[in-house]
Amino acid sequence: MEAVTVDEKENVVRDDYLNDGMHDNTGNKDQFVVFQLGSEEYGVNISQAKEIIKPKNITNVPNTPEHVLGVINLRGQIVPVVDMKKRFSIELDADTETDSSRIITVEVNDALIGIKVDGVNEVVWLDQDKLEPAPEVAGGVRQEYLIGIGKIEDRLLVLVDLNKILFEDTDEIKN
Amino acid sequence: MAKKVLVVDDASFMRMMIKNILQGTDYQVVAEAGNGREAVDMYSEHNPDLVTMDITMPDMDGIQAVKKILEIDPGANVIMCSAMGQQAMVIDAVEAGAKDFIVKPFKEDRVIGAIKKVFNE
Amino acid sequence: MDEQYLQMFFDESDEYIQVLNENILALEQDPDDKDVINSIFRAAHSLKGMAATMGFDRLTSLTHKLENALDKIRNDELKLDTEMIDSLFAGLDLITSIVNDIKDSGEELTEVQDYVDELNEMIASHSGEVAVDSVISNTDNADVSVANDVVLDLSNDEKEEILDNKGETDYIYGVLVELEEDSMLKSVRAYMVLKTAAEVGYIVKSSPTRDEIENEDDDNIGREIKFVLISHLAAEELENELFDIIDVQDVKIDNVELDFSEVKKNKAEKSSSSKKSKSSSNKTNVEVSPTVRVDISKLDTLMNMVGELLINKTRLEGLKLEHDTYNDIIGQLDRVTMELHHVVMQIRMVPIGGIFNRFPRMIRDLSKELDKEVDLIIEGAETELDRSIIDELADPLVHLLRNAVDHGIEQKDVRKEKDKPVEGKILLKAYQKGSEILIEVEDDGKGLDGDKLAEKAIEKGITTREDVENMDEREKLHFVFAPGFSTTEEVSDVSGRGVGMDVVKSVVESLDGQIMIESEKDIGTRFTISLPLTLAITQALMVKIDDEIFAIPLNAISETLTITPDRLKQVRGQDVIVLRDKTIPIKEAARQLNLDVEYGKYKELDEIPVVIVKTGERLVGLVIDELLNQQEIVIKSLGKYLLNVEHISGATIVGDGDVALILDVRNIA
Numbered sequence: 026m027e028a029v030t031v032d033e034k035e036n037v038v039r040d041d042y043l044n045d046g047m048h049d050n051t052g053n054k055d056q057f058v059v060f061q062l063g064s065e066e067y068g069v070n071i072s073q074a075k076e077i078i079k080p081k082n083i084t085n086v087p088n089t090p091e092h093v094l095g096v097i098n099l100r101g102q103i104v105p106v107v108d109m110k111k112r113f114s115i116e117l118d119a120d121t122e123t124d125s126s127r128i129i130t131v132e133v134n135d136a137l138i139g140i141k142v143d144g145v146n147e148v149v150w151l152d153q154d155k156l157e158p159a160p161e162v163a164g165g166v167r168q169e170y171l172i173g174i175g176k177i178e179d180r181l182l183v184l185v186d187l188n189k190i191l192f193e194d195t196d197e198i199k200n
Numbered sequence: 201m202a203k204k205v206l207v208v209d210d211a212s213f214m215r216m217m218i219k220n221i222l223q224g225t226d227y228q229v230v231a232e233a234g235n236g237r238e239a240v241d242m243y244s245e246h247n248p249d250l251v252t253m254d255i256t257m258p259d260m261d262g263i264q265a266v267k268k269i270l271e272i273d274p275g276a277n278v279i280m281c282s283a284m285g286q287q288a289m290v291i292d293a294v295e296a297g298a299k300d301f302i303v304k305p306f307k308e309d310r311v312i313g314a315i316k317k318v319f320n321e
Numbered sequence: 322m323d324e325q326y327l328q329m330f331f332d333e334s335d336e337y338i339q340v341l342n343e344n345i346l347a348l349e350q351d352p353d354d355k356d357v358i359n360s361i362f363r364a365a366h367s368l369k370g371m372a373a374t375m376g377f378d379r380l381t382s383l384t385h386k387l388e389n390a391l392d393k394i395r396n397d398e399l400k401l402d403t404e405m406i407d408s409l410f411a412g413l414d415l416i417t418s419i420v421n422d423i424k425d426s427g428e429e430l431t432e433v434q435d436y437v438d439e440l441n442e443m444i445a446s447h448s449g450e451v452a453v454d455s456v457i458s459n460t461d462n463a464d465v466s467v468a469n470d471v472v473l474d475l476s477n478d479e480k481e482e483i484l485d486n487k488g489e490t491d492y493i494y495g496v497l498v499e500l501e502e503d504s505m506l507k508s509v510r511a512y513m514v515l516k517t518a519a520e521v522g523y524i525v526k527s528s529p530t531r532d533e534i535e536n537e538d539d540d541n542i543g544r545e546i547k548f549v550l551i552s553h554l555a556a557e558e559l560e561n562e563l564f565d566i567i568d569v570q571d572v573k574i575d576n577v578e579l580d581f582s583e584v585k586k587n588k589a590e591k592s593s594s595s596k597k598s599k600s601s602s603n604k605t606n607v608e609v610s611p612t613v614r615v616d617i618s619k620l621d622t623l624m625n626m627v628g629e630l631l632i633n634k635t636r637l638e639g640l641k642l643e644h645d646t647y648n649d650i651i652g653q654l655d656r657v658t659m660e661l662h663h664v665v666m667q668i669r670m671v672p673i674g675g676i677f678n679r680f681p682r683m684i685r686d687l688s689k690e691l692d693k694e695v696d697l698i699i700e701g702a703e704t705e706l707d708r709s710i711i712d713e714l715a716d717p718l719v720h721l722l723r724n725a726v727d728h729g730i731e732q733k734d735v736r737k738e739k740d741k742p743v744e745g746k747i748l749l750k751a752y753q754k755g756s757e758i759l760i761e762v763e764d765d766g767k768g769l770d771g772d773k774l775a776e777k778a779i780e781k782g783i784t785t786r787e788d789v790e791n792m793d794e795r796e797k798l799h800f801v802f803a804p805g806f807s808t809t810e811e812v813s814d815v816s817g818r819g820v821g822m823d824v825v826k827s828v829v830e831s832l833d834g835q836i837m838i839e840s841e842k843d844i845g846t847r848f849t850i851s852l853p854l855t856l857a858i859t860q861a862l863m864v865k866i867d868d869e870i871f872a873i874p875l876n877a878i879s880e881t882l883t884i885t886p887d888r889l890k891q892v893r894g895q896d897v898i899v900l901r902d903k904t905i906p907i908k909e910a911a912r913q914l915n916l917d918v919e920y921g922k923y924k925e926l927d928e929i930p931v932v933i934v935k936t937g938e939r940l941v942g943l944v945i946d947e948l949l950n951q952q953e954i955v956i957k958s959l960g961k962y963l964l965n966v967e968h969i970s971g972a973t974i975v976g977d978g979d980v981a982l983i984l985d986v987r988n989i990a
Contacts, residue, residue: 300513
C-alpha cells in the first residue's frame with residue numbers, strides 16, 4: 026500500500042487515504058507514525074502524534090528517572106522529553122545523536138510529551154483487523170505495552186501503547 | 201426645501217452607502233467627514249440640518265464629536281451609526297444628546313425612517 | 322430552566338444569603354438597628370423575587386414567610402429576643418439548604434413545613450397576635466397589573482417613595498412598552514424609553530432597571546420594558562411620547578390605585594418612634610458593588626497572554642540590536658507590558674474578605690456548642706489575593722479557626738483561674754508585606770508546648786529522641802504538621818476528621834506558600850500563612866548551578882552573600898556560618914538536587930556565593946555556582962507528566978528561549 030511521507034515541515038500528515046482514488050473503503054484502517062530505535066521499527070497511532078521536531082536544547086531536570094531527558098521550550102510550552110531507547114532499556118548504541126534523531130511530540134493522557142527517537146521514517150496505513158498479536162516480547166518491549174505487530178511487505182512494525190509505556194511504572198517495561 | 205445632511209464615517213465606503221440611500225430623497229448630503237475633528241469643522245462650515253455620525257473613528261470619536269457639535273449648536277440633530285455590540289457607547293451618545301441611532305448594516309427603510317422621525321415627519 | 326439564568330440565580334442567592342448572615346449577626350448585637358432590619362428585609366424580598374421568577378415554590382413561600390416576619394419586626398410588632406434571632410438563623414439555614422438542593426439535584430428537597438409552623442408559633446408568642454398565614458393590608462404588596470399581562474410588585478418602601486414624589490395632580494401609571502421583534506440594540510431602545518419617560522415624570526421602578534440596561538449584554542435585554550411612572554401627563558399624551566420612539570411596537574398604560582392610608586400610618590409611626598436609629602456609615606450592610614461578572618477561564622487566558630507577551634519582551638530585549646529607535650521601542654514596550662501586567666493582576670485580585678465573611682457565624686455557632694465565649698476579630702478583609710488562591714484557602718482557614726476555638730481557647734472557668742478574661746479572643750488578620758500576603762490566625766488560648774509535641778512525635782515514630790535534641794522550639798512546634806500526628810481519637814468531632822494540620826500545610830505549600838507557628842504556654846498561639854502575591858508571574862533570583870540556570874523565587878530568599886571559606890564553621894559535621902547571631906546551616910545546592918558533580922569543591926574557592934533561603938521554620942544557606950541577576954519570571958508548569966519532581970516547582974523561559982527550572986526551596990535542606 027502506498028505510504029505517505031512526512032512533509033517538508035516535518036508535520037505528520039494525515040493523508041487523504043480514502044479519497045485519493047487509489048484505495049477502497051474496506052477494513053478498519055488507521056494511520057501510524059513509524060519511528061526507528063536502533064535497527065527496529067516501531068509505530069504509534071497518528072491520533073496521538075502531534076509534530077516532529079529536530080532535537081533542541083534540552084534542559085535537564087534533576088530528580089527524574091533516567092529516561093526523562095529533561096524539558097524543552099516548545100513555543101512557550103514546557104514539554105518533557107523521554108528517551109525511548111532508555112525507556113525500553115535498549116542497549117544499542119545508546120545516546121547516539123545522529124542527524125536523523127527526532128523528537129515526536131505526542132498527546133497522551135492529556136499530557137503533551139516529547140519522545141526522542143533515532144529517526145522518523147514514514148506514516149503508514151495499517152488495517153487494524155490485520156494486525157498480528159504481539160509476542161511476549163517484541164523489539165525489547167513486553168506484550169502488555171504493545172498494541173500488536175503490523176506487517177508491511179517484509180517489514181515488521183512494533184506498535185506501542187504510549188499510554189501504558191509512558192505512564193506506568195518503569196521497571197516492568199523492559200525485557 | 202431639501203434638508204442638508206453631513207455624513208461622518210472613517211470608511212468612505214460607508215459614507216457612499218448613506219449617500220446612495222439618500223439619493224433622490226429630500227435629504228441632500230452636502231458634506232462628508234472622516235473623523236470627529238473634521239466633523240466638527242464641517243458642521244461649523246455647512247450648518248447641516250442633520251448629521252449621521254459613526255462611533256469609532258480616529259482623531260476624536262463619534263461621542264466626543266457629538267458633544268462638541270452640541271456645544272456649538274444645542275439644537276443639532278445627530279443620528280449615531282453603530283455596529284452590533286456597541287450599545288454602551290450608543291447609550292453614551294444618546295445621553296450626550298444624539299437623537300437616535302441606526303445599526304450597520306443599514307437597511308434603507310430604517311435609515312429613512314429614523315431621519316423622518318428626527319424631523320417629525 | 323436556562324443554564325445561564327440558573328448560574329446567575331446561584332451567584333445572586335449566595336450573595337443575598339451572605340448579606341442575611343452578616344446582618345442577622347449584626348442584629349443580634351443590636352436589635353434596635355433599623356438599617357440592619359431593612360437590609361435584611363430587602364435581601365429576603367429580593368430572594369423571594371428571584372425564587373418566584375425561577376419557579377422555586379418552596380423557596381418562594383419560605384422567603385415570603387420570613388419577609389412577613391421581618392416586616393413585623395421592622396414595624397415593631399414583634400419582639401426580637403434570642404429565640405427570635407435563632408429562628409431567623411434557622412430560616413436562613415433552610416434557605417441555604419434549599420439553594421444547595423437545587424445546586425446539587427435541581428430539586429427543592431428540604432422540608433420547610435415544620436419550620437413554618439414553628440415560625441408561626443414564634444410570631445404568635447412574641448407579639449400577642451394570632452399569626453395568620455395570609456397577611457393583610459400593609460404587608461401585602463400592591464400588585465400593579467399592566468394590561469393584565471405584567472405585574473410589578475411594589476414594596477412598602479416603593480409605595481412610600483411614590484407617596485413622597487407624587488404631586489396632587491399627578492397620575493401613577495404602570496407602563497409596558499413592547500419593542501419590535503427585529504429591533505436592533507434593544508438595550509439602547511430600552512434606555513431611550515426610560516429616558517423619555519424620565520423626562521415627563523418620575524420612574525419609581527423599572528424592569529429592566531437603568532443599571533441593567535447599561536451593564537447587561539444586549540442579548541439579555543428583552544423586548545419588554547415595564548415601569549411604574551408618576552407623571553402629570555394624561556395617559557394618551559404619555560402614549561404618544563412613547564410611540565414616538567423608533568422600534569416601539571406597542572404601549573400599554575394602566576392606572577395604579579394604591580391604598581395610601583396604611584403606608585402613611587407606617588411612616589408616621591416610624592418617625593415618631595423613640596428608638597434611636599444608628600447611622601449606617603460603618604455597618605455590615607454589604608453593598609453589592611457595581612461589578613461585571615467575568616468567566617474565570619477568560620481571566621486565565623488573559624493572564625497567559627500577558628505572560629507570553631512578557632517573555633517575548635524579555636527575549637526582544639536580549640537581542641540588543643544596534644538601532645536608534647530600538648531602545649525607544651523597547652522602552653515603550655516595557656512600559657506597556659508592565660502596565661498591562663499590573664492591570665491584569667488587579668483584575669485577578671479579589672478581597673480575602675470574601676472567604677472571611679462566613680467565619681463570624683461559624684465561630685458564633687461553634688462557641689455556643691462548646692459553651693465557650695469567643696470574640697472573633699477580623700482585620701484586613703480588604704487585602705486582595707489572586708482569585709485562584711482564595712478558593713483554596715477557605716478550608717485550611719476553617720480548620721485553623723475551629724482548632725483555635727476547640728483546642729486553643731480554654732473553658733470559661735479555666736480562663737478565670739488563669740486570670741484571663743473569660744472571653745477568648747481570636748484574631749484573623751490579613752495584610753500585604755512586600756511581595757507576600759500574610760494571613761495570621763492568633764488566639765489567646767492555652768498555647769502549644771513544644772516539648773509535649775516532641776514527645777508525642779517520638780511516640781508515634783515520626784522522629785527520634787536524638788533528632789529532637791537538636792531542635793529548637795519552633796521546629797518542635799512544627800510537629801503538628803506532621804502527617805499522622807493527630808489521630809482520630811484526639812480530633813474531636815468539632816475540628817473534624819480528615820482535615821488534619823498536615824492537609825493545611827500541604828494546601829498552603831501547593832499555593833507556593835509557607836506556614837509558621839509561634840506559641841507560648843498559656844499565652845496563646847499564632848499561625849502565620851505567607852503566600853506569594855501572584856501565582857503566575859513573580860520576581861526571582863537567577864542562579865547557576867552546575868552550568869544550568871535556575872530561578873529562586875524572591876519571596877523565598879532572605880538574602881544573598883558571598884563568604885570566604887574561613888567563615889565556615891562546623892557543628893556536628895554540618896557546615897554552618899554565623900550571620901548576625903544566627904547559626905545558619907550551609908548546604909550545597911547541587912548536592913541537594915542530586916546533580917552529578919563532585920561535591921564539596923566550593924570550599925576551595927576564594928569566594929563562595931550563597932543564597933540564604935527560608936525553608937519553613939528556618940533559614941538555610943545554599944551554595945550555588947554563580948549569582949546571576951534578578952528578574953521577573955513567568956511561572957510555567959512542568960506539565961502533567963512531571964507533576965511531582967522534588968525541589969522543582971516549575972519552569973520559566975529565559976531570554977534565549979532556553980528553559981530554566983524554578984527551585985522549590987521549602988524542603989530543600
